[in-house]
Amino acid sequence: MLTQRRFAPFFWTQALGAFNDNLFKNVLLLLLTFVAVPRHGWDTGLLNNLAAGLFILPFLLFSAWGGALADRLDKQRLIRRLKLLELATMCAAAAAVWFEQFAVLLGLLFMMGTQSALFGPVKYAILPQHLRPTELVRGNAWVNLGTFVSILLGTLLAGVLASLNGVWSRAAIALTLVGIALAGYLVSLGVPKAPSSAPGRVTWRPLSGSIQVLRDSWRHPRVFRGLLGISVFWFLGACYLTQLPAWVRDVVHADETAVSALLAAFALGVGGGALLCARLSGGRLEVGLVPLGALIIGIAGLDLALQPAIAGEQLSLTVLWAMPAFWRMALDLALVGVGGGLYIVPLYTLLQLASHDEHRARMIAANNLLNALFMILAAVFGIVVLTLFGASLHVFFVWLAGIALATGVYILMINPRSVLRLAIFALMHVLYRLRFTGRSHIPAEGPALVVCNHVSFMDALILGGGCPRPLRFLMDRPIYESPWLNWFFRIAGAIPVDSERRDPGGVRRALEQVSLALRSGEVVMLFPEGRLTPDGDVHRFRRGVDMILARDAVPVVPAALAGLWGSWTSNRGGPALTKRPRRLRAKVALVFGEPMRPEAASSASLEAKVRELKTAAERRILD
Missing domain, CATH: 1.20.1250.20 (MFS general substrate transporter like domains)
Structure with a gap:
């Protein structure tokens, strides 16, 4: 880049x-x-x-x-x-x-x-x-x-x-x-060049213009929540950076060179956290990193706040580098920065992706307004806690850690699926050497259907980790209702489906849930074969995909997996999950094809396309 x-x-x-x-x-x-x-x-x-x-x-x-x-x-x-x-x-x-x-x-x-x-x-x-x-x-x-x-x-x-x-x-x-x-x-x-998508004249209206952009952002709840999240970061950052000189003077007992060293630890931590975010995201918006970043800020900030004062007066930076206590403070501030990088980058990306072209800059202007207001609030907060209440810097930093932890827990509670998806993505990268191709074929927004061959019980997890957008997936109801895993499937947004023989109305209810998800702009994934392959090949696609497209004409993205046949979660050498795991870090390829128009997509044409992509995935493993 x-x-x-x-x-x-x-x-x-x-x-x-x-x-x-x-x-x-x-x-x-x-x-x-x-x-x-x-x-x-x-x-x-x-x-x-x-x-x-x-x-x-x-x-x-x-x-x-x-x-x-x-x-x-x-x-x-x-x-x-x-x-x-x-x-x-x-x-x-x-x-x-x-x-x-x-x-x-x-x-x-x-x-x-x-x-x-x-x-x-x-x-x-x-x-x-x-x-x-x-x-x-x-x-x-x-x-x-x-x-x-x-x-x-x-x-x-x-x-x-x-x-x-x-x-x-x-x-x-x-x-x-x-x-x-x-x-x-x-x-x-x-x-x-970056031409405007809605050119026109602009007038400066300082008060009414500011109020208007804030109102516009309020009308887009997803964007406004992102703006508030970004502003919390700048609130915490302003509080830490404003009080850092006082911390060095009263707790570290050093001069301005120590301020520069701790500031460097914080700034490099933010930069490192931002690059780590890009690495973990794998080219997609990974909102699950936001609460993780907030929790890292809170835990590291709490450890910093609980550090006792360093004994001495006007200590030089050379002397401080020999003290483990100072190294620990620098590490805490670096981790606060890393958490900040993990926290802030997905929120800025969310703001860009969730805003329409014609008013994206105004949404960012609303963000700048809120950031400025929150930084003013940070100054007021410091005056109230440190001056009016007479609290120590240790107590002030405990408050900051508490705000970060509360923010992380709150985001985790309102959006647990994104964190679960991130955990799955990380786990899949630990278990397998994943190779992804064609992830850009998943539409950036709007409803879509993803169909894939079914090789093992790990397929849905790898697809969920490899897709650049969150997936809703259909699964067999007996597995969905497993007492040990039902909580997981609920958080993941799985849609249970039962056979007509076991539950005459089960298929209809599942199709209604799929339709609701698609009409809400979500991406739904299913395995049209309806069962794990018994021999590693792609088998006949059932009519479920035709029934879904008859109700909701949405783009269909074919996909294929290779590399999982022979694993303990596949049917090779005996029923899945009845064998001991034999391979760790096996190569697995997931290939997404170009979206197909709903009128051109049928169970037969999708089956042929998935077979073609499976061959490409197998070649990808050999590369």
């Missing part, structure tokens, strides 16, 4: 922008604290809060406008114009730094916040136009990695530049700000 024009120029454009944002913000805070305050006698706390407010305010004023611009204009042109705005702002900032005009710098911080607020919606709205749905998770992972590494590097470089002497410091800061902005603009020239 990083070598392809459809992604690489945009990646470096946004990474350089995030780098310059944080370089400028941190340089300004350092100049205000160590130059302006001693020289003019200004209040440090007031200045820092004013600076934070000036950067957040544009997100409340301009996010909705930025979303409308990104929905109505070519995103390529918009990105270039915003990078020119950044370059102009940084040129003015360079002059203000050189002449030490601190009031002007505060005004330019507002301008930089405006540029960021306008860039935010186009940043995530452009990805679905240049990446395939199966690439979105990986693309979002790289964007989040680039963002957090840029935040880290910008913060660290600000300290280095501000520590230089007098005129050299001002010159280095000025040249770096302008140089990075210029590099960002030049890279943006390589971003491919």
